Amino acid sequence: MSEGSPIIRFYRGSAIIGTAPADPETPLVEIAEHAGVTIPTSCTSGNCGTCLVRLVRGTVELPEELPPGLDEDLVADGGILTCCLYTSGSCDIDVIPPL
Numbered sequence: 001m002s003e004g005s006p007i008i009r010f011y012r013g014s015a016i017i018g019t020a021p022a023d024p025e026t027p028l029v030e031i032a033e034h035a036g037v038t039i040p041t042s043c044t045s046g047n048c049g050t051c052l053v054r055l056v057r058g059t060v061e062l063p064e065e066l067p068p069g070l071d072e073d074l075v076a077d078g079g080i081l082t083c084c085l086y087t088s089g090s091c092d093i094d095v096i097p098p099l
C-alpha cells in the first residue's frame with residue numbers, strides 16, 4: 001500500500017482494534033472484517049440499525065433519503081450503518097454506537 005492511501009481505523013472507545021484499507025466498493029462492515037473486527041448485522045439492508053457504529057473522523061456518503069435504520073439525531077451523533085454505507089476516504093470509526 002502506498003503512503004497516504006486512505007485507511008479505516010476501528011476503535012472500541014479509545015482503544016484501536018483494527019485497521020484496513022478504505023474501499024469505496026465495499027460496505028464498511030466488510031472492511032471491518034478485513035480489519036479483524038466483527039460488527040453485528042441482521043438485515044444487511046439499512047432497516048434494523050443492528051450494524052450502527054459511530055463515525056469519529058472522516059466522511060461517509062449518506063444517501064439523500066436516510067435508510068430506515070438511521071435518523072437525523074443519530075446522524076448528528078455520528079451514527080452510520082455499516083451494512084450499507086461506503087467511503088473512499090480515511091475514517092475513524094468507533095464500534096460503540098451513539099446512545
Ligand code: FES
Pocket residue numbers: 040041042043044045046047048049050051052069081082083084
Ligand atoms: S444490519 Fe440492519 S441496518 Fe445494517
